[in-house]
Amino acid sequence: MLHYLIRRLLQTGALLLVVSLVVFALVLRAPGGPSILLDRNLSPEEIARMRSILGLDQQLHVQYVRWLGQVARGNLGTSYQAGLPVSEIIGQMLPNTLILSTAALALSLVVAIPAGVISAARPYTLLDHTVTFLCFFGISIPVFWYGLMLIVLFSIVLGWLPPGGMFTIGAPRTVLDVARHLVLPAIVLGTANMALFARYTRSSTMAVMRQDYVRTARSKGVGERAVLYRHAFRNALITVVTVVALQLPRLVGGAAITETVFAWPGMGNLAVRAAFERDYPMIMGITLVISAVVAASNLLVDLVYVYLDPRIRYE
Amino acid sequence: MREHVMRTGARLAAIGLVVLLGVAVLGRALPAAAQGAANTFSLPIIDNARMWPVIGGLPNILVNKVLYSTLVKYDAKNLAPVGDLAERWTLGDDRLTWTFNLRRNVTWHDGRPFTARDVKFTIERIWLNPQVPFFQRANVGEITRVDIVDDYTVRIVTRVPFATLPVMLGYLANILPEHILGNYTIDQLRNPVDFLRNPIGTGPFRYAEQQLGSYVRLVAYDRYFLGRPKLDAIVFRVVGDLEQQLAQLQTGQLDMMPIEPPQVAVVQRMPNVQIIDAPQVNYTFIGFNNRVEPFTDRKVRQALTHAVDRKAILDKIYLGKGRIATGPINPLIDWAYTDKVHQFPYNRALAEKLLEETGWSKGPDGIRRKGGQPLKITLDVDRGNPVREQTAVVVRQYWREVGVDADVRVSEFNALLSRIRTRPNPLQAWTLWYITPPEADVLGYYHSAGTLNEFGYANPELDRLLEQGRATFDPKARAKIYQQAQKFMAWDAPVIFLVYPAEIQALNKRIRGWVPIGYRDALTHMTNVTAGR
Numbered sequence: 001m002l003h004y005l006i007r008r009l010l011q012t013g014a015l016l017l018v019v020s021l022v023v024f025a026l027v028l029r030a031p032g033g034p035s036i037l038l039d040r041n042l043s044p045e046e047i048a049r050m051r052s053i054l055g056l057d058q059q060l061h062v063q064y065v066r067w068l069g070q071v072a073r074g075n076l077g078t079s080y081q082a083g084l085p086v087s088e089i090i091g092q093m094l095p096n097t098l099i100l101s102t103a104a105l106a107l108s109l110v111v112a113i114p115a116g117v118i119s120a121a122r123p124y125t126l127l128d129h130t131v132t133f134l135c136f137f138g139i140s141i142p143v144f145w146y147g148l149m150l151i152v153l154f155s156i157v158l159g160w161l162p163p164g165g166m167f168t169i170g171a172p173r174t175v176l177d178v179a180r181h182l183v184l185p186a187i188v189l190g191t192a193n194m195a196l197f198a199r200y201t202r203s204s205t206m207a208v209m210r211q212d213y214v215r216t217a218r219s220k221g222v223g224e225r226a227v228l229y230r231h232a233f234r235n236a237l238i239t240v241v242t243v244v245a246l247q248l249p250r251l252v253g254g255a256a257i258t259e260t261v262f263a264w265p266g267m268g269n270l271a272v273r274a275a276f277e278r279d280y281p282m283i284m285g286i287t288l289v290i291s292a293v294v295a296a297s298n299l300l301v302d303l304v305y306v307y308l309d310p311r312i313r314y315e
Numbered sequence: 316m317r318e319h320v321m322r323t324g325a326r327l328a329a330i331g332l333v334v335l336l337g338v339a340v341l342g343r344a345l346p347a348a349a350q351g352a353a354n355t356f357s358l359p360i361i362d363n364a365r366m367w368p369v370i371g372g373l374p375n376i377l378v379n380k381v382l383y384s385t386l387v388k389y390d391a392k393n394l395a396p397v398g399d400l401a402e403r404w405t406l407g408d409d410r411l412t413w414t415f416n417l418r419r420n421v422t423w424h425d426g427r428p429f430t431a432r433d434v435k436f437t438i439e440r441i442w443l444n445p446q447v448p449f450f451q452r453a454n455v456g457e458i459t460r461v462d463i464v465d466d467y468t469v470r471i472v473t474r475v476p477f478a479t480l481p482v483m484l485g486y487l488a489n490i491l492p493e494h495i496l497g498n499y500t501i502d503q504l505r506n507p508v509d510f511l512r513n514p515i516g517t518g519p520f521r522y523a524e525q526q527l528g529s530y531v532r533l534v535a536y537d538r539y540f541l542g543r544p545k546l547d548a549i550v551f552r553v554v555g556d557l558e559q560q561l562a563q564l565q566t567g568q569l570d571m572m573p574i575e576p577p578q579v580a581v582v583q584r585m586p587n588v589q590i591i592d593a594p595q596v597n598y599t600f601i602g603f604n605n606r607v608e609p610f611t612d613r614k615v616r617q618a619l620t621h622a623v624d625r626k627a628i629l630d631k632i633y634l635g636k637g638r639i640a641t642g643p644i645n646p647l648i649d650w651a652y653t654d655k656v657h658q659f660p661y662n663r664a665l666a667e668k669l670l671e672e673t674g675w676s677k678g679p680d681g682i683r684r685k686g687g688q689p690l691k692i693t694l695d696v697d698r699g700n701p702v703r704e705q706t707a708v709v710v711r712q713y714w715r716e717v718g719v720d721a722d723v724r725v726s727e728f729n730a731l732l733s734r735i736r737t738r739p740n741p742l743q744a745w746t747l748w749y750i751t752p753p754e755a756d757v758l759g760y761y762h763s764a765g766t767l768n769e770f771g772y773a774n775p776e777l778d779r780l781l782e783q784g785r786a787t788f789d790p791k792a793r794a795k796i797y798q799q800a801q802k803f804m805a806w807d808a809p810v811i812f813l814v815y816p817a818e819i820q821a822l823n824k825r826i827r828g829w830v831p832i833g834y835r836d837a838l839t840h841m842t843n844v845t846a847g848r
Contacts, residue, residue, distance in 0.1 A: 032729030039371030040749065041487075043453045043766030044736065050448040053505060081372065082527065083365040083511050092527045151562045163562035169530050169550050170352045263554045263563075265528025273362050273555055278729060 001306075008302070012295040016288065020071075023287045024064050027280060034080045035277040054080070067284060076288070077281030081273070086285035089270065094252065094289075096166060097266035100259070101251035103182050104189035105244070112194045113240065116201020120236075121228060123206060131198060138195030147188045147261035154184060164263035185262040189255050193247060197240060204239035208232040245301055249294040356826065356846050357530075357550035358571045358834075359560045364531055364551060366514040366522065367507065368489035369441055371450035376487060378531055378551050380838035383489035383516035386415060386434065387481050391830045391840045394596065394647055394753035396481040399839075400429065400490055400517065410476040410788065417467045421540040423492050424521035431469045435461040436493035438471070446501045453759055453766045454483040454752065476786040478793060479756040486752040490517065519544045519842055528553055544842045545828070564588060570823040570846060573834060576634045577701045582821045589824050592817035595833030596647050598640045599703075599748040601694070601710060601811035604740050606771035609675070609690060616808040617659070618669035619692075622717045623710055624661035629814050632705045636819055640812035642801040643749070643757045650790060651755035651797040656805035666717045675718070683718035691720040695745035697728035703746050706813065710746070735769050746813075750833070755797040756785055761809065772809040 032038075034054070037047050051057045055066060070077060076086035119131040155163035166181050167173060208214065209232050217231050218224075256268035263269070267286060274282035360374035368379040388399040398404075401415040421429035438461045442449050457477045462470040473480060492515050499507060514522050519541070520533035531551045535544045552569060554560045561578065563569040565585045574582055574590075582588055601623075603610040610616055625639050638646070646652045675683040675690050683690040692714060696707035707723045714721035726734075734742055749760070758781040759765045763773035777800060784796040805812075818833045828843040830836075 030730075032727060032731075032733045035729060036370055036372055038729060038732045038736075039450045040732075041453055041767065042371065042450050044738065045766070046448060046450065046452055047736065049445065053448060078506060078508070079363075081365065082363040083367055083370070083506050084508060084527075089363075089527055096528070148558055148562075151559075155562060155566050159566070162568065163566055164554065164559045165552065165563075165568065166529055167526065168352075169357070169532060169552070170355055170548065260556050261559060263529075263552070263556065263559045265526065265553070269555070270528060276727075276729070277362065 005303075008299055012299060015295055016291055019291045020068070020284065020288055021064065024067065024284060025060065027275075027278070027283050028060055028063065030278070033278055034280065036080050067281075071288065076285040079274075079282045080279045081277050081282065086281050089282065090267070090285055090289055093265060093267050093270050096264065097253075097259070097268065098251060099178070100182065100185055100189060100264055100266055101255070103186040104255075105193065105247070105251065107186055107190035108194035108197055109244070111190075112197035113201050115194075116198040116240075117205055117228065117233060117236075119198070119202040120205035120209065128202075131202070135195040135198050138191045141191070143188060143192070143255075143257045144261050146191065147184070147258060150184045150188060151262075164261075166265055181264075185258050185264050188261070189258045197243065200243045201236065201240050205232060205236040208236045211235075245297075248297050249290070252293040253290045352548075352550075353848060354545075354547040354846050355550055356546050356548075356570050356841075356844060357552055357568065359554045359563070359569055360531075360551045361553070361555045363525075363527055363553060365511060366531075367511055368487065368491070369447065369449050369504075371487075374551070374553075376835065377838060378533070379487075379489055379516075380518075380835060381520045381533060381549055381841055382514060382518045382522060383491070384421075384518050385485050385488050385839075386417075386490065387485035388839045389482075389485055389753055389836055391832065391836075393649070394832070394836070396485050399485070400434075401484075404481060406788065407470075410786075411473050413471045413473070413480060414464070415469050415471060417469065418540055419467055421517050422538050423494070423517055424515045424536055425492075425495075426538075427492070427494050429490075429492075429517050430466045431463040432466075433490055433493045434469045435463055436497060437489075437491045440496075441491065441504060442488070444501075444504075447504050451483075451487050454486055455488060476788070478785060478788050479752075479754050482752050482754040482756075492516075520546075520549050523548070539842070541842055545845045546841065549841070564821055564823070567823060567825075570826050571829070571834065572821050574819050574821050575701055576632065576636065576819065578821075579634060579819060585821075587824055588821050591820040591822055591829075591831050592636050593820050593831050593833055593837070594647055595750060595816075595818040595836075596645045596753045597748060597750045597818075597833075598643060598645060598815050599706070599813040600640070600746065601706075601813065602735075602742075602745050602747060602770050603810055604743050604771055605773070605809055606739065607743065609673075609685075609692075610743070612673050613807055614669045614673045615675070618666040618673070618717065619714060619719070620659045620808050620811045621662045621669065622666035622719075623713045623811060625659075625811075625813055626661065628706055628709060632702055632709070633814055633816055637814045637816035640815050642804050642812055643751075643760060644755050644797060644801055645751070645753075645815050648753060648755050651794050651801075653798045653801055655798075656802045659805075659808070663717060670717060677718045681718055682720045689720050690718065691722075693722045693724050693743050695724050695726065695731055695734070695742050697731045697747075698725045699728070702816075703748075707746050710811075740769060740771060748816075750835075755793070755800075757781065757800075758785055761804065770809055774803075774807060774809075777803055777807070 037050055055063055078084065079086055079089055082089060115131050119128045122128055151163045154161045161183055162181055166178060168177050171177060214227060214232055217227050253267060256272050259266045259269035260272055271286050274286060360377055362374050364374040364378040366378055366382055368383055384400045386399060386401040387396045390397045400417055400421060402418050404413055404415045406413055417431060423429055438458060441447050442452060442455050443458060457473045457475060459472050459474050464470055495510065495515055496504065496507065519536055519539045521536040523532045523534045525531045530553060532548055534548045535546060537543050554563060560569060560572050561581060564572055567587060579590060582590055603616055605611065629635060629637060629639055641654050641656050644652050670683055674685045678684050694707050694711055696703050704725065711721040711723050731745065735745060759767040761768060761772055762778050762781050780796055780800040780803065784793055784800065787793045787796060820834060822829055825847040827845045830840040
């Protein structure tokens with residue numbers, strides 16, 4: 001087990017290195033340059049000077065090695081745009097993204113699991129067809145359009161909720177205030193997952209309902225409700241849990257479109273702006289943090305399997 | 316089974332009801348929050364602002380306008396230079412030494428007095444220091460040194476006679492505090508992280524808080540030298556998405572935003588918002604690469620200008636908000652501007668005639684050729700700005716009508732600007748805009764040695780006029796020189812001067828006292844602005 005762990009950690013390190021190298025090369029080779037070098041009043045001499053100060057006049061591999069050395073010393077660099085340390089900015093944005101993603105995930109589970117179970121219990125009925133239709137609707141609806149429609153309805157027409165942002169500026173910072181700002185983006189972000197989870201819940205519940213032990217339970221005279229919840233549902237959940245676990249890295253990465261549409265100050269929004277502005281240190285910092293979280297969560301899931309299923313052994 | 320499903324369905328419906336009720340309760344809990352906060356003015360920025368006026372970028376520029384001051388600013392009516400930190404100024408007999416008398420009642424936001432030392436420090440240690448990048452260096456590069464006469468008097472010396480100096484000192488040239496930054500190393504001055512976390516200026520609003528990705532809030536500075544602003548606070552909200560900006564405008568979270576013509580109809584339907592067509596010192600253009608064929612030939616440039624119906628572009632694309640441009644000097648610079656220049660009305664026949672005269676003759680396919688080479692022009696434009704994108708498409712059509720094999724290439728703004736800046740410039744033609752200081756001096760853009768001359772334009776006659784204009788102090792004589800320069804440039808057509816567009820501002824009706832000029836300049840006149848309920 002220890003050997004396995006060490007091997008996996010080394011693999012993870014190598015993976016992060018490769019990811020960072022590929023992203024670095026792609027980003028620095030992309031057309032255009034950092035926005036701070038593109039002010040219309042900057043003379044070519046000034047641009048050259050700034051490039052030199054930022055080290056952008058050096059060869060790509062030199063720049064990469066320098067960046068790597070910096071990261072090894074625990075420094076992700078300074079954002080070109082904000083002028084502040086990348087780690088400080090990510091440190092402020094990450095919790096915001098976690099709040100949004102967690103709320104969206106919770107919302108999607110609360111709705112999706114009962115919907116999926118109901119669908120499975122009454123397959124091919126009107127109810128099932130309705131849930132299925134809503135699921136496909138949720139999966140296929142374009143996020144930006146959906147977001148805008150909710151803004152129009154709840155913010156502009158009804159005036160119930162703010163259209164965007166995370167705080168009421170100048171007002172005391174309360175949970176209620178953040179919650180009000182959270183409702184619309186969480187619904188939008190949660191909808192797609194909601195649909196996905198409902199579909200998985202439905203299919204896995206249906207599969208379990210066809211199992212022999214379910215038939216046995218029924219033949220013993222166990223009530224339908226007990227069959228569904230005590231025997232079938234728990235087993236069906238294993239698939240759902242796996243699907244949910246696969247979505248976990250997204251909690252950190254943020255949802256670029258939802259965050260942009262709702263001006264939510266999170267990682268997705270940050271990544272979009274950084275890409276537009278060619279804020280190289282920021283892009284690299286975000287990439288590294290997200291990759292590290294994905295790798296770590298994968299490793300964690302693999303380790304958890306050992307405890308969940310005694311048949312699994314890593315050598 | 317059926318009963319169970321019904322029960323679960325009922326539960327689901329109940330959950331849905333609770334969620335909806337929750338939304339409603341949350342909404343009712345703070346009903347006023349969606350409206351603008353009392354006596355606070357808010358406007359959008361597309362990204363975090365770096366409150367360090369040495370680095371460019373619109374978010375930075377906007378915030379720094381109210382946080383810091385300049386020696387000179389522009390009059391709210393005619394944009395003439397008037398005192399800001401400087402009370403008045405005089406020019407010495409050598410025409411190189413300017414004496415600036417500074418205001419005595421100015422304090423930094425930490426309470427310390429503003430003095431001549433701050434001016435000397437900012438200019439010599441930052442603006443003129445080649446080790447520190449400064450985005451406006453091209454404007455002030457003629458300054459050689461600053462001498463302190465006393466605490467409230469400085470002498471600024473220029474290398475050559477530089478009539479434009481007062482205007483340039485008002486253009487994004489914020490003065491910084493010596494008592495804080497004086498001991499900073501070069502590395503720290505390049506990016507003073509500690510200072511960015513608590514920036515200290517002399518402007519009407521002082522820094523209060525920044526929530527990265529959300530907003531920057533500045534509050535009224537009680538000891539502002541022109542009196543405490545009537546507003547309590549200004550908030551710059553970070554909103555990158557245009558639709559979200561419009562939604563926030565409608566719900567009152569934003570009080571002002573500049574809009575493009577396609578959004579006018581939407582904003583007109585918002586009962587709480589008015590539209591202002593604000594004049595701004597700017598112009599839009601189709602740039603030519605004057606160093607490559609066919610643009611090396613004046614007649615071709617003239618033909619391509621005659622081929623374009625700028626009146627139609629103004630009326631249809633800009634919705635008539637602006638006027639047809641006659642040169643790089645905006646009519647707001649009224650002392651220098653003249654429209655008595657060659658006008659280039661839309662004239663397809665004349666355009667074709669001029670092209671024939673230069674040897675570009677139409678082939679059987681309708682495309683003009685010279686020496687077997689087709690007259691092929693690629694017009695570059697940036698993605699996302701509806702006015703420029705539509706202009707490019709329309710111009711392509713106009714050019715095709717006179718036998719040019721014209722094409723439009725759309726790329727990201729960032730990528731387009733990088734290509735224009737490449738030397739030699741690989742592009743043929745492109746459409747962009749310029750916002751300039753309120754000055755007739757366009758030497759930087761059109762002089763053969765101009766640092767911002769992206770057109771590769773070089774003409775000794777114009778060089779001479781522009782140099783003369785910069786070194787002439789008598790207003791009448793200057794005006795005459797620049798009128799000559801405008802006539803020359805109009806005729807020589809180094810670019811197609813398209814439109815002097817008004818800046819279309821959407822302003823919440825609760826705002827009073829807003830100065831109806833371009834919002835960058837309006838932000839330097841915020842002391843009398845108020846925001847009602």
